[in-house]
Amino acid sequence: xxxxxxxxxxxxxxxxxxxxxxxxxxxxxxxxxxxxxxxxxxxxxxxxxxxxxxxxxxxxxxxxxxxxxxxxxxxxxxxxxxxxxxxxxxxxxxxxxxxxxxxxxxxxxxxxxxxxxxxxxxxxxxxxxxxxxxxxxxxxxxxxxxxxxxxxxxxxxxxxxxxxxxxxxxxxxxxxxxxxxxxxxxxxxxxxxxxxxxxxxxxxxxxxxxxxxxxxxxxxxxxxxxxxxxxxxxxxxxxxxxxxxxxxxxxxxxxxxxxxxxxxxxxxxxxxxxxxxxxxxxxxxxxxxxxxxxxxxxxxxxxxxxxxxxxxxxxxxxxxxxxxxxxxxxxxxxxxxxxxxxxxxxxxxxxxxxxxxxxxxxxxxxxxxxxxxxxxxxxxxxxxxxxxxxxxxxxxxxxxxxxxxxxxxxxxxxxxxxxxxxxxxxxxxxxxxxxxxxxxxxxxxxxxxxxxxxxxxxxxxxxxxxxxxxxxxxxxxxxxxxxxxxxxxxxxxxxxxxxxxxxxxxxxxxxxxxxxxxxxxxxxxxxxxxxxxx
Numbered sequence: 001x002x003x004x005x006x007x008x009x010x011x012x013x014x015x016x017x018x019x020x021x022x023x024x025x026x027x028x029x030x031x032x033x034x035x036x037x038x039x040x041x042x043x044x045x046x047x048x049x050x051x052x053x054x055x056x057x058x059x060x061x062x063x064x065x066x067x068x069x070x071x072x073x074x075x076x077x078x079x080x081x082x083x084x085x086x087x088x089x090x091x092x093x094x095x096x097x098x099x100x101x102x103x104x105x106x107x108x109x110x111x112x113x114x115x116x117x118x119x120x121x122x123x124x125x126x127x128x129x130x131x132x133x134x135x136x137x138x139x140x141x142x143x144x145x146x147x148x149x150x151x152x153x154x155x156x157x158x159x160x161x162x163x164x165x166x167x168x169x170x171x172x173x174x175x176x177x178x179x180x181x182x183x184x185x186x187x188x189x190x191x192x193x194x195x196x197x198x199x200x201x202x203x204x205x206x207x208x209x210x211x212x213x214x215x216x217x218x219x220x221x222x223x224x225x226x227x228x229x230x231x232x233x234x235x236x237x238x239x240x241x242x243x244x245x246x247x248x249x250x251x252x253x254x255x256x257x258x259x260x261x262x263x264x265x266x267x268x269x270x271x272x273x274x275x276x277x278x279x280x281x282x283x284x285x286x287x288x289x290x291x292x293x294x295x296x297x298x299x300x301x302x303x304x305x306x307x308x309x310x311x312x313x314x315x316x317x318x319x320x321x322x323x324x325x326x327x328x329x330x331x332x333x334x335x336x337x338x339x340x341x342x343x344x345x346x347x348x349x350x351x352x353x354x355x356x357x358x359x360x361x362x363x364x365x366x367x368x369x370x371x372x373x374x375x376x377x378x379x380x381x382x383x384x385x386x387x388x389x390x391x392x393x394x395x396x397x398x399x400x401x402x403x404x405x406x407x408x409x410x411x412x413x414x415x416x417x418x419x420x421x422x423x424x425x426x427x428x429x430x431x432x433x434x435x436x437x438x439x440x441x442x443x444x445x446x447x448x449x450x451x452x453x454x455x456x457x458x459x460x461x462x463x464x465x466x467x468x469x470x471x472x473x474x475x476x477x478x479x480x481x482x483x484x485x486x487x488x489x490x491x492x493x494x495x496x497x498x499x500x501x502x503x504x505x506x507x508x509x510x511x512x513x514x515x516x517x518x519x520x521x522x523x524x525x526x527x528x529x530x531x532x533x534x
Contacts, residue, residue, distance in 0.1 A: 002023055002024060002025045003024050003025065003047040003048065003069075003305040003306065004024070004025040004026075004027065004045065004046050004047050004048070004067075005019055005024050005025070005026050005027070005046060005047065005048035005049070005050055005301060005305070006027045006029065006032070006042070006043070006045075006046040006048070006049050006050070007026060007027070007028045007029065007030065007050045008029055008030070008032040008033035008039060008049065008050070008051055008054075008055045009030060009033045009050070009051045009052035009053070009054045009055050009074075010030040010052060010054075011028075011030070011050060011052070011074060011294040011297075011298070012290075012291055012294050012295075014291070014294070014295060015050075015074075015291075015294035015295050015297070015298040016028050016298070018295060018298040018299055018302060019298055019301070019302050022302035022303070022306055023302075023306055024048070024301075024302050024305055024306065027046070032055075033051060033052075033054040033055030033056075034054055034055075036056060036058075036061070039055065039061060040060065040061055040064050043061055043064050043065045043068065044064055044065060044066045044067060044068075045067065046065070046067060046068060047067050047068065047069050047070070047305055048068070048069060048070045048071070048072065048301050048304075048305055049065075049068060049070075049071045049072070050072045050074065050297055050298065050301060051071065051072070051073055051074070051080070051081075052073070052074050052075060053075065053077065053080055055080065056080050057071055057080060057081040057082060057086070058082055058085075059082045059085040062082060062085045062086055062089055062091065063085075063089075065089075065091070068089075068091050069090075069091060069092065069304075069305065070091065070092045070093075070094060070301055070304050070305065071086060071091060071092070071093045071094070072094045072095075072297040072298075072300060072301040073093070073094065073095045073096070073297065074096055074099075074290075074293040074294045074296070074297040075095065075096060075099070075100065075284060075293050076095055076096065076097045076099075076100070076284075077095075078093060078095050078314055081093050083314055083315055086315065087315040087316075092304065092310060092313050092315065092316050093313065093314045093315050094297065094300050094301065094304075094310075094311065094312050094313050094314065095297075095312055095314060095385075096292075096293040096296040096297050096300070096312060097153075097312060097385070098153060098391070099289060099292040099293035099296050100283070100284035100286075100289035100290075100292065100293060101153045101154050101157060102157060102288075102289070103283065103284055103285070103286040103288065103289035104154050104232055104283040104284055104289075105154050105155075105157035105158045105161065106161075106286075107232050107258060107279075107282060107283045107285075108154075108158050108202050108204070108230055108232040108256075108283075109158065109161050109162075109165075111202075111230045111232060111256030111258065111277060111279075112141060112146075112200055112202065112228070112230055112256065113141070114256055114277045115200075115228050115230065115254035115255065115256045115275065115277055116138050116139050116140070116141055116200075116228065116254070117136070117138035117139075118136045118138055118254070118275055119277075120277050121136065121274070121275065122136040139253075141165055141167055141200070142165065142166045142167065143166065143167070143168070144167055144168070144199040144200060145167065145168045145169075145170060145197050145198050145199045145200070146159075146162040146167040146168065146169045146170070146198065146199070146200045146201075146202065147170050147171070147172070147194040147195070147197065147198025147200065147201040147202070148162070148169060148170070148171040148172075148186070148202055148204060149171075149172050149173075149191070149194065149201065149202070149203050149204065149205055149214075150172075150173055150203065150204035150205030150206075150233065151171040151172075151173040151176045151180075151181075151184075151186075151204070151396070152173065152175075152204065152381065152392055152395055152396065153391075153392065153395055154204045154233075155171065155173065155202075155204030155205075156180075156184060156395060158202055158204060159171055159184050159186050160184060160185075162186075163184070163185045163186065167200075168187075169184075169185070169186040169187070170186065170187045170188075170189045170193075170194055170197060170198065171184075171186050171187070171188060171189065171194070172188075172189055172190060172191045172193075172194045173188075173205075173348070173396065174345075174346065174347070174348055174349075174380055175348060175349055175377065175380060175392075175393075175396040175398065176188055176348055176396050176397065177348055177349070177350050177396060177397030177398060178348075178350070178397075178422070179350075179397045180395070180396055180397025181397075183397070188348070191214075192222060195219055195222040195223050196222055196223070196224070197224075198223070198224070198227060199224065199226075199227060199228065200227070200228045200229075200230065201215075201223070201227060201228070201229045201230070202229075202230040202231075202232070203215070203229075203230070203231045203232070203233045203234075203237050203238075204232070204233050205233055205234075205237065205380075206233070206234065206380070206381050207233075207234040207236050207237065208379065208380060208381075210379070210380070211234075211237055212236050212237070213236065213237070213238075213239050214237055214238075215229065215231075215237060215238040215239065215242070215243065216238075216239040216242050217239070217242040217245075217246075220242060220243065220246045220251060220252065221251075223251070223252070225250070225251060226250075226251075226252075226253040227251075227252055227253065228252070228253050228254040228255065228256075229243065229252060229254075229255045229256070230255070230256040230257075231255075231256070231257055231258065231259055232256075232258040232259065232283040233259060233283075234259055235259040235260040235261045235262070235263060235265075236261050238257075238261075240260070240261055240268055240269045240270055241269045243255060243269075243270065244269035244270050244273060247270070247273045247274075247275070247276060248273060253275065254275040254276065254277070255270065255275070255276050255277070256276075256277045256279075257270055257276065257277070257278050257279075258278075258279045258280075258281055258282055258283050259281055259283070260281075263281060264280070265278075265280070300312060312385060313385060313386070314385050315385075316386075326363065327363050327364055327367065327368075329432045329436045329437075329438065330360055330363060330368055330413070330415070330432055331367060331368060331371045332371075332438050332529075332530075333415060333430050333431070333432050333438035334368045334369075334371035334372045334375065334415060335371045335372070335374060335375035335529065336375060336430065336438050336440075336452050336528050336529075336530070337372055337375065337415060337417045337428050337429075337430050338371065338372040338373060338374065338375025338376035338377075338378075338417065339375035339376070339378065339379065339526075339527075339528055339529075340375075340428050340440070340443075340458075340526065340528075341375075341376055341417055341419045341426065341428055342375060342376040342377065342378065342379035342380070343379050343524065343525075343526050343527070344426070344458060344524055344526075345419055345421060345426065347421035347422055347423050347424075348396075348421060348422060349376075349396075349398050349419055349420070349421055350397075350398065350399065350420050350421060350422060351398060351399035351400070351401070351419075351420040352372070352373070352376070352393070352398055352399070352400050352401070352417070352418070352419055352420070353400075353401045353402075353403065353417075353418040353420075354368075354369055354372055354400075354401070354402050354403070354415065354416070354417055354418075355402075355403045355404075355405065355415070355416040355417075355418075356368070356402065356403070356404045356405070356413075356415055357405055357406075357407065357408055357409070357411070357413065357414050357415070357416065358406065358407035358408070358411060358412050358413040358414065359407070359412050359413040360413035360414070360415060361404035361405060361406070361413075365402060365404065367386065368415065369390070369400065369402055370386040370389055370390055371386055372415075372417055373386075373389035373390055373392075373393050373400070374386045374389040376389075376393075376419070377389055377392055377393065411431045411441065413431060413432070414429055414430065414431040414441060415429065415430060415431070416428070416429035416442070417429070426444060427442070427443070427444065427445065428440060428442065428443050428444075429441050429442040429443075430452075437451065437452070438452050438530075439451055439452060440452060440499065443458075443488070443497055443499070444460075444490075444495070444497060445490065446488040446489060446490050446495070446496075446497055447488055448486050448487070448488040448497065448499060449486060450484070450486040450499040450501070451484050451501055452501075452528055452530055453483060453484065453501035453502070453528065453530055454527065454528055454529075454530045455501075455502050455503070455504060455505050455506070455525075455526070455527060456499060456500060456501050456502065456525075456526040456527075456528065457498075457499075457500040457502060457506055457511070457523060457524070457525055457526065458497070458498070458499055458500075458522075458523070458524050458526055459471070459497065459498045459500075459514065459520060459521075459522065459523045459524075460495065460496070460497050460520075460521040460522045461496050461497075461498070461517075461519050461520045461521055462493075462494075462495070462496065462519045462521070463489045463491075463492060463493050463494050463495065463496040464493075464519045466519070467487075467496070467498065467517075467519060467520075468485070468487070468498075470514065470517055470520075471485075471498065471500065471514065472485075474510060474513050474514055475500070475502070475506070475510065478506070478507070478510045480502050480503070480504060480506055480510065481502065481503040481504070482500050482501070482502055482503075483501045483502060483503055484499075484500070484501035485498070485499075485500050485501075486498065486499045486500075505525065505527070506525050508525075511523045511524075511525060
């Protein structure tokens with residue numbers, strides 16, 4: 001029996017035809033996604049569900065989807081899909097991460113011009129029968145400094161367009177290498193430096209815990225008087241009330257806002273302020289982009305349903321059915337190694353070396369390397385998956401090398417990750433025990449045996465008496481239960497590390513108390529995609 005796909009949002013007829021051409025039966029109901037009750041009623045009839053943003057694939061929908069094997073999102077954002085629920089039920093969630101990059105970049109450039117020349121307000125004034133030529137005095141972009149925050153796929157296109165407009169382009173991105181910056185013809189800077197120097201600031205970074213509210217009162221205070229800010233990325237990157245205050249005071253001369261803290265945005269502190277250009281999340285809204293992502297998602301879903309090929313999966317690596325039982329635990333280990341390095345590394349990464357030792361060297365190391373890179377980049381780019389991670393790493397100029405070798409130690413298999421930045425080199429190694437659980441076995445060259453949990457804390461310190469007592473006392477006072485506590489050192493009185501597996505997240509206030517101890521060099525919270533023990 002041919003697989004059956006429901007298209008519940010608006011996709012083009014060309015995309016629908018791709019399913020038919022690949023032998024997939026299609027039920028094209030582009031308005032069904034808005035009727036959650038009807039979707040719930042019929043979802044058990046389909047093997048695949050193709051959506052845009054209108055359809056909400058909730059836990060309730062997934063529970064009712066007895067046949068569903070794959071959800072395909074035409075676009076990058078998957079906020080409307082309950083990915084944990086889908087993963088638990090074995091449903092693959094795919095997106096199309098690169099189909100609308102040029103469109104979004106062009107919208108940002110359009111917003112820069114609109115704000116620089118006050119085009120929307122001038123248009124409204126002129127069409128109202130006024131002739132306020134002196135009111136709409138603009139500024140040239142030529143020769144101005146453009147600050148690009150986030151220089152990945154979209155940001156790098158904006159940077160190139162800025163160079164073409166004869167702007168001085170500076171960029172901040174934790175993963176941007178000096179080599180990639182040179183290739184783009186731009187200057188790589190720290191974020192504070194960008195805030196101080198830029199005449200125009202454009203945001204192209206994803207929403208993470210580190211980037212949420214990054215444009216706030218403190219950040220705005222660092223900027224030039226008369227700076228202009230454009231956001232075509234994510235609404236929550238800007239504290240709208242703080243930006244509104246800066247616009248009213250004249251600190252910020254103008255803003256182009258395509259995304260909002262709450263969408264649809266029926267009200268905002270930014271509405272009604274002079275020289276604020278607002279659009280309703282149009283970054284990806286061109287005919288070309290919408291067609292590109294529609295065709296791409298149809299091809300990906302059809303390939304999976306008819307041939308088992310997995311592309312751009314959010315929650316599954318590209319692994320064959322034969323490999324899965326053996327490889328999957330090492331995929332999780334690889335992700336954890338990358339996630340550890342990504343969360344403790346704050347400088348731009350120039351190169352990554354991955355060593356596969358023992359039996360793991362004979363496995364599908366391409367999938368494992370993708371898992372390492374996904375874990376590494378995910379701390380900065382939330383939408384990354386195992387297919388897009390190598391592309392994103394290359395875009396940032398990160399050199400990636402793999403080495404395979406026969407068993408060289410006590411473990412039958414282990415993976416070692418070494419990350420090189422402009423300031424330092426750090427390494428972490430891990431293995432999978434017979435219970436299938438990943439473990440860290442070495443950090444910074446220091447041997448350790450640490451179970452990996454959802455919430456952890458990593459400290460580096462001088463090897464001195466009292467560290468165990470300090471951590472136990474501070475965490476105990478804060479009500480944080482320590483499930484596991486592992487220590488290591490390179491020599492007596494030398495460098496030491498500790499890994500604590502805790503039952504709940506640890507606040508910055510608690511960590512600040514730890515950091516205040518004279519022997520503590522650093523204390524970082526870590527989070528891993530490991531289900532908590534029931």
